[in-house]
Amino acid sequence: MSEMFFASQQGRVIPKEDKIFGINNRAKAMIAREGKDKVVNATLGALLDDKGDLIVLSSVTDVFRNLEPKEFAEYAPIAGIPAFREAVKEDCFRSYKPEGFVEVVAAPGGTGAIKNVVANYADRGEKILFADWFWAPYKTIAEEMGKGFETFEFFNDERKFNVASLEEKITKLLAVQDKLVVIINTPAHNPTGYAVTREDWAGIREVFERVPKDKKIILLVDTAYIDFAGDEDEYRFYLPILEQLPENVLTLIAHSLSKAYTLYGMRCGATVCIAKTQEIADEFRKVCEFSSRSTWSNCNRAPQVILSKIYADPELKAKVYEERKQHRDMLIARAKAFEAAAAECGLVTVPFDTGFFVSIPCTNADEVCGRLEEEGIFLIPLAKGIRVSIASVPEDICRMLPARIKAAMDK
Ligand SMILES: Cc1ncc(COP(=O)(O)O)c(C=O)c1O
Incomplete structure (x- = not known):
């Protein structure tokens, strides 16, 4: 948008429409015109069943339906209700018992958790750093608050995490x-x-150890999809590593209930701090509460109560975990199908473990995605490639897509 009528630009670049929602709208329009069976809509980051309907954990819905009016109508404290803050610790750490000083501040989703960190740990005009394959709101959040960003190369030529690029950018910015x-x-x-x-974590730790002691790193681990990766404890293997990082590194975690509890629309999450001293943890809480008060004030109470109830009842907790596991297994099967089909047709993907998305490196992603749209296949073009949401399409489509993408790229 080049010109504002009344609104203040404040140096921000505000696009006409959100790219992902724009493409999703085109997919929906084509479905309305030509029918559901003519369209593959692999755009959105939500887990859908094989019929294309949003998956909602029934165990979570049951708790929701049984809430007392007071449990959702009342204001929550700014940092979150105490039982929620304890439940978040368990949800975030599972069987791991941190040695550091842990503090939790509620946020409206992982997005709010990230926003509170950028608001409080980067000064105006400073830059924040993330990988060149990134979730677009990192950039939006930084720009919205007058902060810049820089990216490091996520992968090197050997398709490994690019520790050298991370170090180069850290050194450059901390100069x-x-x-x-x-x-x-x-x-x-x-x-x-x-x-x-x-x-990779060992490499990251070495990089952080080489950071001059008069400089500070605030490491924010965004774990939005952690419970859809695989065994929930195994995938938390890095927690002890975070605690071994040097004194001048503060570790924060952006925790989200959106995917793990299928509470996307309820807007609930938290920023979790693992500090080396009580004072640093107290400061974290104080600044996050201050920022919260000036934006969303306190957060939605219902999902906080829901999480508290789940963690207060071992049977219910087991039910939620089991239900989630079934959906996760379905997602992993889709991922395997996509990977196998990609290998078969020679489609190169970005290094992949598991998750809601697969990406394909591509220098003309807009053009290739445009061609695919004509065939009724809706994907997301990114600066460095194409994003496919395997979370939103069935396994047979995951098996079919790689060859179609490859053909569109080879045209
Ligand atoms: C990488 C990443 N981080 C954080 C989030 C936070 O999501 P929410 O604010 O819905 O919890 C998302 C959601 O799409 C995401 O993809």
């Missing part, structure tokens, strides 16, 4: 600023499906 927010989205990374490995 001109005293602290740096680094966002790492793992596991089931959006948009690639990558999971940072033990080896």
Whole structure:
């Protein structure tokens, strides 16, 4: 948008429409025109069943339906109701017992959790750092608050996590600023499906150890998809590593209930801090509460009560985990089908573990996605490639898509 009528531009670049929702709208329009069976809509980051309907955990819905009016009507404290804040710790850490000082502040989804971190740990004019395959709102959040961003190359030529690029960018940015927010989205990374490995974490730790002691790193691990990656404890293997990072690194986690509890629209999550001292944890809570008060004030109470109830009742908790596991297994089967078909037709994907998305490197993604749209296949073109949401299409479509994408790229 080049010109504002009344609104203030504030240096922001505001597009006419959200790209993903725009493409999704075109897919919907084509479905209305030509029928559901003529269209593949692999655009959105929500888990759909094989008929294309949103999957909602019935165990979570049951708790929701049985809430007392007071449980959702009342204001929640700004940092979240105490039982929720305890439940988030369990949900975030599972069997791991952190040694550091843990603090939790509620947020409206992972998005709010990320926003509170960028609001409080980066100064205006400073840049934050994330991978070049990234979730677009990282950029929007930074720009909205007058902060810049820089990306590091996620993968090197050997298709491995690019520790050298991470270090190069950290060094560059810390030459001109005293602290740096680094966002790492793992596991089931959006948009690639990558999971940072033990080896990668060892490399990241070495990089952080080389950061001058008078500079600070705020590491934000975005775990929006963690419970859709695989075994929930195994995929939390990196938690102890986070606690071994040097003194000048503060570890924060953006925790979200959107996917794990199919509470996307309820807007619930939290920022979790694992600090080396009580003072740092207290400061975290204080600044996050201050920012919350000036934006969403307190958060939606209903999902906080829902999570509290799930963690207060072992049987219910087991039911939720089991129900989620069934859907996760379905998602993993889709991923395997896509991977096998890609290997068969020679379609190269970005390194992938599992998750809602697979990405394909492509220098003319807009053009290729345009061609696919004509065939009724709706995908998301990104700066570095094409994102396919395997979360929103059935297994047989996952098996069919790679060859179609390859053909459109080869045209
Ligand atoms: C990478 C990533 N981080 C965080 C989120 C946060 O989502 P929400 O604010 O809905 O919890 C999402 C959701 O799509 C995401 O893809």
